[in-house]
Amino acid sequence: MRRALIPLLLLVPLIPGVPAARAQNAPDGATSVQLTPADQGWIGRIQDTLNGITTLKARFQQIAPDGRRTTGTVWLDRPGRMRFEYDKPSPLLLVAGAGRMVFTDSQLGQTTEIPLEKTPVGLLLRPNLSLAGDVTITGFNHANGLLQVALVRTATPGDGSLTVVLTDNPVALKGWSVIDAQGRETHVDLFDITTGLAVPQSLFETKVEQ
Template sequence: MRRFLLPTLLLISSMSGAAGALAQTARQAQLTPADLGWVARIQDTLNGITTLKGRFQQLAPDGRRSTGIVWLDRPGRMRFAYDKPSPLLLVAGNGRLVFTDSELKQTTEIPLDKTPLGLLLRPNLSLAGDVTVTAFSHANGIVQATLVRTASPGDGSLTLVLADAPLSLKAWSVIDAQGRETQIDLFDLTVGMPIEQKLFDTKVEP
């Protein structure tokens, strides 16, 4: 059972205890005019991503590493297929996130808008208003911005990591409601290609 629970923390926050680890009032980072310019560019860059395919490496909260293939089709769709012999599969689509362990024959399902990942997949992403930037840094060619839902920061945070020249998504990390962090590194990325929609079918048999 432990193997099933830990990878689930990759992208979804626990719905129980959400009031515990993260403050319930989102606090905006103190951003300079230059920072605000970068935040606007990050917003435009993310909204410019329609489809993406690449490899990923996951560092789980317990320190375990795993790899696989990721597909993204904005808005609202993503698929994480873990390399064999892992039996794990995560699919976002139809407004929900479905995590399946075929070996244990178990499936976990959660509304996409209750997860930090949902911020990345939402249409017309705006890094203001109902999304709050709680931390920002730009150093050594890397730009990082931490995001929460303004009204429900207890759902978890998403930290985006981008190269600054050209501005491009390289990684992200998720902190769930209990303060557990999972990191995702992306590589060998291809963007803008057609993707078969059946990859995002959330009716997966465990």
């Protein structure tokens, strides 16, 4: 049976509790959520925190749309580079670099690639992520020590949405979720996080793995 590659490329269930209350139409069809002054203060801190990440290494747990759980190691090197290396016996590998995401299944000998700017998770890898303008905030929630902000590209909300999850004290990245263009949801939790480390650039080569 052929595996569904694209949902995994998009990496990741929209977390319950991110409201879209008081929504209004934004330019180009995206739907924004009205934010209180306190919310806007948190949004500024979230933006600063995400832009403050240069390199990151962490263990991850991924919950796929069908409920399957997989684990592995993720590396980020902003801007533009990411590697999701799944633990064995999974044959899956996802690498972002050179403006594209490449997903390989060594068991099936299949490779899929898409432009980074067509994936919701590509927002995390932007050189300067601004949570305004060409990015629309479609939901925000602050409860139980967690901050959750749902984002879409303003011009192409149909490409899918990204929900970033952070702790509030300190404000730090905890994981993210993606709902793809087909409405399928995946969730990634990060743990054992290290930031600011040197990351070998060879990890982000987007050639097909043998």
